[in-house]
Amino acid sequence: MLVDVAALRYVAPLREGGSLPGLIETDDLGTYVVKFTGAGQGPKALVAEVITSEIARRLEFRVPTLVTVELDGALAPAEPDQEIQDLLRASVGRNLGSDFLPGALSYDATAFAPEPKFAANLLWLDAWTNNVDRSWRNPNLLWWHGHVWLIDHGATLTFQHNWGPVAEFAQRPYDARGHVMAPHVNSLAQTHERFRDIVTSELLNEVVALVPEQWLGEGPDAQRDRYVTYLTERLKAAPAWFPNLDSAA
Ligand SMILES: Nc1ncnc2c1ncn2[C@@H]1O[C@H](COP(=O)(O)OP(=O)(O)OP(=O)(O)O)[C@@H](O)[C@H]1O
Ligand SMILES: [Mg+2]
Structure with a gap:
């Protein structure tokens, strides 16, 4: 299994990503780029993300560490942007995190x-x-x-x-x-x-x-x-x- 961590704070959206990924702080002191199950692309995009990224890693490509990120309902109300609030509400449960590479x-x-x-x-x-x-x-x-x-x-x-x-x-x-x-x-x-x-x-x-x-x-x-x-x-x-x-x- 992928390591499972819990979301603590929604930091910022990554507006350039079509699926509206977000930067999230987690309880392992990590910061991850999170792709949400509630995004338009749906969970199948996350399935493909895990399978292909993990194959790539085993072929010795460099790939940021993947984790699953547990999102509970408490994060959404604190978010002022309505679109993001809806996305967080639709994504309660396990989402996909990619270890954020700062300054990449x-x-x-x-x-x-x-x-x-x-x-x-x-x-x-x-x-x-x-x-x-x-x-x-x-x-x-x-x-x-x-x-x-x-x-x-x-x-x-x-x-x-x-x-x-x-x-x-x-x-x-x-x-x-x-x-x-x-x-x-x-x-x-x-x-x-x-x-x-x-x-x-x-x-x-x-x-x-x-x-x-x-x-x-x-x-x-x-x-x-x-x-x-x-x-x-x-x-x-x-x-x-x-x-x-x-x-x-
Ligand atoms: N692990 C990471 N570390 C640093 N930056 C990242 C990381 N993952 C994604 N990003 C940044 O966030 C952007 C969006 O991520 P990603 O391409 O995975 O999302 P997407 O919604 O599938 O995007 P699109 O379909 O528009 O290409 C990337 O172009 C990159 O700038
Ligand atoms: Mg992209």
């Missing part, structure tokens, strides 16, 4: 060329998990203490929104046009050789087990298995889903 900058790949190996690794991760949210306009990458950190995986695992045929998702090529790393990658073949042996079914089962069952709906364990199946089948279908890098760059 948005990473600009047009100004600082990435290492080729890192670029290929990241594009592979996003292609496999079908991340539609890593464009050069909004890369969801932070620059902090001399390294690139990955955030915002809510728009990955897009299959979960309609659970179409697994074979179709497994084969579907990733559209890398506009992807922040596409101009810096020639091939995903070498990355795939390394990564496919790391993301075993054991690892995937360990990662889906981290998702709080409240976010999964009916039959949470069967839901967890579905995520593992879709990801495993897609992994096996490589290189069917590798992006066309000639048109993407």
Whole structure:
């Protein structure tokens, strides 16, 4: 399970985030960027956030520590902004916190060329998990203490929104046009050789087990298995889903 902490104070909204994440102080003396279950994107965005971020961490990307943040009803009335008050009321219970990286900058790949190996690794991760949210306009990458950190995986695992045929998702090529790393990658073949042996079914089962069952709906364990199946089948279908890098760059 992810570590569970309790929210003590709503500090500020992060207005640039589409899902209206908020900065929250918690009882472990921490400060987290919290994504709320009551936000428009709904709990599935949080499920994707946990699964893809924790896979990324196990592939040795830098990812802020994730926790669950318990919100009780007492926080909402103190909040003057009506929109935020509504969001807090709709999100009582477990939400998702990402350890706040103070002073982090948005990473600009047009100004600082990435290492080729890192670029290929990241594009592979996003292609496999079908991340539609890593464009050069909004890369969801932070620059902090001399390294690139990955955030915002809510728009990955897009299959979960309609659970179409697994074979179709497994084969579907990733559209890398506009992807922040596409101009810096020639091939995903070498990355795939390394990564496919790391993301075993054991690892995937360990990662889906981290998702709080409240976010999964009916039959949470069967839901967890579905995520593992879709990801495993897609992994096996490589290189069917590798992006066309000639048109993407
Ligand atoms: N752990 C963190 N530490 C520091 N800043 C963060 C962290 N997580 C998010 N942020 C900041 O908050 C912004 C919004 O976060 P995030 O991208 O996760 O939210 P979102 O609502 O999914 O955004 P969008 O869909 O608009 O990209 C980020 O662009 C970043 O500036
Ligand atoms: Mg974002």
